Amino acid sequence: MKQAVSLHEKKEFLQYFLNHYTLKKKEAAWLLHYVMTHHKLLEKVHFTDYFANLPKLIIISTNCVHTTPFKFYKNNRVTPSVEKAFHDIRSNPHEEIFIGLFFKDKEHSKEYSAVLENHWGSVHHIEDHPVIEVFAEMVLEKAYYEKQMIWLKEAIDEALDHRDGQRFHELSKRLALLEAQEISIFQ
Numbered sequence: 001m002k003q004a005v006s007l008h009e010k011k012e013f014l015q016y017f018l019n020h021y022t023l024k025k026k027e028a029a030w031l032l033h034y035v036m037t038h039h040k041l042l043e044k045v046h047f048t049d050y051f052a053n054l055p056k057l058i059i060i061s062t063n064c065v066h067t068t069p070f071k072f073y074k075n076n077r078v079t080p081s082v083e084k085a086f087h088d089i090r091s092n093p094h095e096e097i098f099i100g101l102f103f104k105d106k107e108h109s110k111e112y113s114a115v116l117e118n119h120w121g122s123v124h125h126i127e128d129h130p131v132i133e134v135f136a137e138m139v140l141e142k143a144y145y146e147k148q149m150i151w152l153k154e155a156i157d158e159a160l161d162h163r164d165g166q167r168f169h170e171l172s173k174r175l176a177l178l179e180a181q182e183i184s185i186f187q
Helices: 007-020 026-037 039-044 082-091 110-115 132-161 165-186
Strands: 045-047 056-061 070-074 077-079 097-102
Touching (some): 007 045, 026 039, 026 082
16 A cells, blocks of 8 residues: 655646646536645545545546546535535535546556555455446436436426416426536536
8 A cells, every 4th residue: 555645746636637637517626726725625635546435525527538527425415516515625624535536548647646545444355346336326317317307208298288388387497407407417
């Protein structure tokens, strides 16, 4: 197991990462800048590819990969909101922060591997699959979204068949909200 990553190494990596990649969520870049400039927070940051059983995890993706843009996990709760993650980090500066990054060719990035701390608090075996949990959640989110879309479209058709204008407008608003949510989750 390698020694802890220094503040200087973490800061240099974050500067490199932000200079070389465009994040899917612009607010995530702002969050990384904030963490990078507050040394007490940067001390608590750990870059990892093992996501199971971590107390606080942030997943960030760049434009060059097809994964969720941003997710914040804490106490079995998940949110795509960078603002909620920022509020939690600012309110709890004493807590460890684990960050998982998804970007093109990360497995070949010597800069990333230099700051990677994959053995935090537990032993991992070679057969462990660190990203399966995240991808499984993304698949479930997509399936739930698609099921909701189908249900809403069928309900709208039914409202039209019954000439129920009020229900049609209510369901149309819900459909528009769901379509807007799809944009933020899956792009």
